[in-house]
Amino acid sequence: MTALAPALPTPRLVRAEVLKLRKRRGLSVAVVLMTVGATVVTYSILALLHGVNPAHHGPAGGSDNLSHVIWLLSALGAAAATLLGATAGAGDLRAGVFRELAVTGRSRTALFLARVPGGLAVLLSCGAAAYAIAATASVVLAGSFAAPSTTDLVAGGFWLVLSVSVYFVLALGLSSLAGSRTTPIVALLAWRLALMPILLSMTFLGSGRNVAPDAAIQQLAPHAFASELQIGKLSMATLASALVILAWSALALVLGAWRTATRDT
Amino acid sequence: MCRRAPAPSVEHMNTNRISPHVVEAKGLTKRFGDRVAVDHVDLRIPAGSAFGYLGPNGAGKTTLIRMLLGLTPATAGEMRLLGHPMPAGRAAALARVGAIVEEPRSHPFLTGRENLEIVAAAREPEAHRRIDGALARAGLTSRADDRVKTYSLGMRQRLGVARTLLGDPELLILDEPMNGLDPAGMEDMRIMIRGLVAEGRTVVLSSHLLDEVEKTCDEIAIVDRGRVVVQGSIDELTGDAGTVLVATSNDLRARALLDGRVLESVEDGLRVRAADAAAINRRLVEAGIDVHRLEPERVSLERRFLEITSRLEAAA
Numbered sequence: 001m002t003a004l005a006p007a008l009p010t011p012r013l014v015r016a017e018v019l020k021l022r023k024r025r026g027l028s029v030a031v032v033l034m035t036v037g038a039t040v041v042t043y044s045i046l047a048l049l050h051g052v053n054p055a056h057h058g059p060a061g062g063s064d065n066l067s068h069v070i071w072l073l074s075a076l077g078a079a080a081a082t083l084l085g086a087t088a089g090a091g092d093l094r095a096g097v098f099r100e101l102a103v104t105g106r107s108r109t110a111l112f113l114a115r116v117p118g119g120l121a122v123l124l125s126c127g128a129a130a131y132a133i134a135a136t137a138s139v140v141l142a143g144s145f146a147a148p149s150t151t152d153l154v155a156g157g158f159w160l161v162l163s164v165s166v167y168f169v170l171a172l173g174l175s176s177l178a179g180s181r182t183t184p185i186v187a188l189l190a191w192r193l194a195l196m197p198i199l200l201s202m203t204f205l206g207s208g209r210n211v212a213p214d215a216a217i218q219q220l221a222p223h224a225f226a227s228e229l230q231i232g233k234l235s236m237a238t239l240a241s242a243l244v245i246l247a248w249s250a251l252a253l254v255l256g257a258w259r260t261a262t263r264d265t
Numbered sequence: 266m267c268r269r270a271p272a273p274s275v276e277h278m279n280t281n282r283i284s285p286h287v288v289e290a291k292g293l294t295k296r297f298g299d300r301v302a303v304d305h306v307d308l309r310i311p312a313g314s315a316f317g318y319l320g321p322n323g324a325g326k327t328t329l330i331r332m333l334l335g336l337t338p339a340t341a342g343e344m345r346l347l348g349h350p351m352p353a354g355r356a357a358a359l360a361r362v363g364a365i366v367e368e369p370r371s372h373p374f375l376t377g378r379e380n381l382e383i384v385a386a387a388r389e390p391e392a393h394r395r396i397d398g399a400l401a402r403a404g405l406t407s408r409a410d411d412r413v414k415t416y417s418l419g420m421r422q423r424l425g426v427a428r429t430l431l432g433d434p435e436l437l438i439l440d441e442p443m444n445g446l447d448p449a450g451m452e453d454m455r456i457m458i459r460g461l462v463a464e465g466r467t468v469v470l471s472s473h474l475l476d477e478v479e480k481t482c483d484e485i486a487i488v489d490r491g492r493v494v495v496q497g498s499i500d501e502l503t504g505d506a507g508t509v510l511v512a513t514s515n516d517l518r519a520r521a522l523l524d525g526r527v528l529e530s531v532e533d534g535l536r537v538r539a540a541d542a543a544a545i546n547r548r549l550v551e552a553g554i555d556v557h558r559l560e561p562e563r564v565s566l567e568r569r570f571l572e573i574t575s576r577l578e579a580a581a
Contacts, residue, residue, distance in 0.1 A: 012393075016386035023375055096370030097383070100428060103334050103366065105359025106387040264337045 007107040009114030017118020020091060027087055031123065034076040035130035042069055043137040050143075062145025063152065066138035067225040070156050073130055075193070077164035081123050082188045085171025088119040089256060090181040099265040112260040115172055116253070123168055124161060131157050148224065155222035163217045166245055167192065170213070173252025177259045210236045216244035284348055287312045287436045287467045288333060293342035295328050295491075302328040304491035305342070310469060310484075312435075315462045317482035317499075318471040319566075321574060325491040326471045327367055330440055334364055347435055360389065363434035365442060369425020373414035377405055377424050380413060385431050392431040403427035404453065418445035426457070437461060440471045455481045479503065479566040489574050503564050509542045511535045512558035513549060522552050534558055 022028060046060035059065075092098040092111075101111055135157070139147045148156070167188065174184035196214045199205070209215050218226075219241040236244075288310035295303040303325045310316045320326050331337045333344060335352040344351045349358035371380040378396060385392035400409045403423040413421065422445050429437050439458075443451050458468050458481050472478050478485060479499060486496040495502065512534030513519045520527050520535060523545070528536045534557075539545050542561045549556050 010386070012386040012390070016383045019379060020372060020375070020383065023372075023379065025374070091372075095372050096368075097372055097380075099336060099366060100370060100384055100425075101387045102336060103359060103362070103364045104384060104387040104432065105356045105362070107356065111387065265331075 007109050009110045009117070013106075013110065013114035014118045014121070017088060017114050018121050021084060021088060021119060021122045024087065024091075027083060028122075030083060031080045031126050034080040035073065035126040036133065038072060038076050039069060039130040039133045039137075042072060043134070043141070047137075047141060050141075059141055059143030059145050061138045061141030061143060061147065063138065063148040063224060064145065066134060066148050066153075066156065069134045069138075070160060070225050073127070073134065073160055074163045077123075077127055077130075077160060078167040078192050079189060080126070081164040081166075081168035082171040082185055082192070084119050084123050085168040085173075086175040086181045086184045086188075088115040089172040089175030089184070090179060093176075093179050093263075093265075094181060098263075102265050108261040109257050112176060112257045115176075116169070119168055119172060120165060123164060127160060127164055128157075131160055152222060152224040156225055159221055159225075162220065162245070166213055166217060166249060169249045170252045173254075173256035176256030179259070179263065207236075210240070211244060213245060213248045216241040216248075220245075284345070285312055286310055286345075287347055288469065289345040290329075290333070291343045293329065293332060293344055294340045295325070295332055295337070296340045301491050303332065303339075306488075306491070306493050308486060308493055308496070310467065312467050313462065313465055314483040315458055315468045315470060315481055317478035317485035318469060318488065319473065319475065319478055319485055319570060320488035321473065324488045326488060327440055328491075329488070330364070330366055330438055330469075330471060334359065334362070334366065334438065336366065360432060361435045362438065363429025363432055363436075364438040364440075365425045365429060366438075366440050368441075368444065369422060369428065371413045371421060371424060374412060376410050376412055377416070377420075377427075378409040380424065381428060381431060384428050388432050391433070395431050395433065399427040399430040402430060402457065419447060419450045422446060423450075426454070434466060436467045436469065438469045438471075441473070442470065443472060443474050443477050451477060475565075475567040475570055485566070487570060487573055494573055499566065502569050503566050506562040506564045507538060507540060508562045509537050509539045509545055510558060510560040510562060511537050511545060511549070511556065514555035514557070518552070519549055519554050522548065522554070536562070 043060050046057070046065060049057040050060055092101060098111075102108060135148075135153045138153075171184050171188055174188065175181055178184055192214070196212065199212060200209055200215055200218075202209070210219075216236065219236045220238065286309045288308060290306055290308040293303055293306040293308070294301065306325075306329060308329075318326055318329070328337070332339045333346060333351065335355040338352070346354070346358040347361055349355075351358060371377075372383070375383070378400065381396045381399065382393070385396060397406075400406050403426050405420065405423055405427060408416065408420065413424065416424065422442065426439070426442065429439070442454055442458075446454060455477065458470065461468055462483075470478060470482060482499060484496070484498050485502065486493045488494065508528065510531065511519065511523075516530070516535055520530075523535075523537055526538050528538055530536075537545060542559055546556055546559050
């Protein structure tokens, strides 16, 4: 007699999620371009400009340029996270494969939860590679500029992980809830790239803006890079920021898990 | 059951199951708004057989299967799968069930083998070891590492069957498994299903291909408008029609000789009501009439199916 299938995802389920995401060529290429590709292109251009005209263009490295790249990576990384999250959330369902998985008797909650580490593994491996390139370039190519400290580099890396992971979780939850890949992608990209900057710059909204996940993410940005990332003048305690992020993430996961468990397939 | 299997060879045969039935449904009902898709179905499927679940399109076959597999909740009624109450015992029951519901679906960008790995990951660890065997059994070994988007419809169907074997199932539920298969593929599928039954597994086959079901199954249930209207063995439901087709050297004399037993003239002879074909033969020969053809007629499943469903239609 077989033991009851556990409700928690097994490493095999997580590896299966990684396989499904990694083997989507278009998605993989897009994610690599938005992370590693964007970093390489940015530093190549900065190095080229400095090489061609050092009097007008400073060295490619240094702390300030790293700030710009971190800002770029947080925006493009969020877009990549949205693509990955939405695909992880709705890919099986749209292909009709979710039914094939559900009839194995495996807990649907376990099937849903496996998407979190599976998707993050793909996303963060690309993000880590991109940040490693950026961090290395910021030190090696610093020239006359001040190179970022090790503490700043580590803090910047952790903050990037946080900012893209939140978007992955939001996209995963939304797409699992909606049973669609396209709608959450459009909604989250529109939010992240257009609505959020407008909302956060509306000073008359005051501290009401703090409930937006992006406001909380920005509040947690490392001080060394904060000037580049802050939009509007917001003030929120670190704990409050963490709670806002946790609340949004938990809400997305709970809704996604609930819909996955109760959906007619 | 004329084609009952020899000794079972399923790895995880549930020896603790008290009931001899792998599926038991009582008063099972599913409503979609005002429409009743499955209407108080009582069903018992014996273990170790090939069971056909027959009905016209829209009769509620797939809805019943989806309820049995816990894919959609029942509006009313009770059901047990391999002795486990459903949906409460879903995990334990489905661990030993392989199923294709409607058409088998796969990720087209993955290979056949990778698609099986995805499903094996959701099953017990031993499922990975069964991938090669399942591919071989489905005749897909040579194409296992090709992407599914390059597969024909028949190959996708066979990949679906391979997927059902990963859990070493006691019970296979195959919804229209012959769809998309050419005649040779249908023959292979029939042989495979009989092979699975010969190993002690139970195969439930939902289909509208009556000829294939008749050739493959031991027992059937006919469903119409959500209700099971008849259930029994193939032999009980088909069998002797009580008529004999007779072709002779002189049909006019034969008709006179057999008098009121001739039901009608057919294309090349006479349809005669008779329980004993040999007696008819003897009587004709003794009268000096040569007998060219003497064929006891059987009621085909198709004829029985049409009789039942058209009778219900007329009653409605």
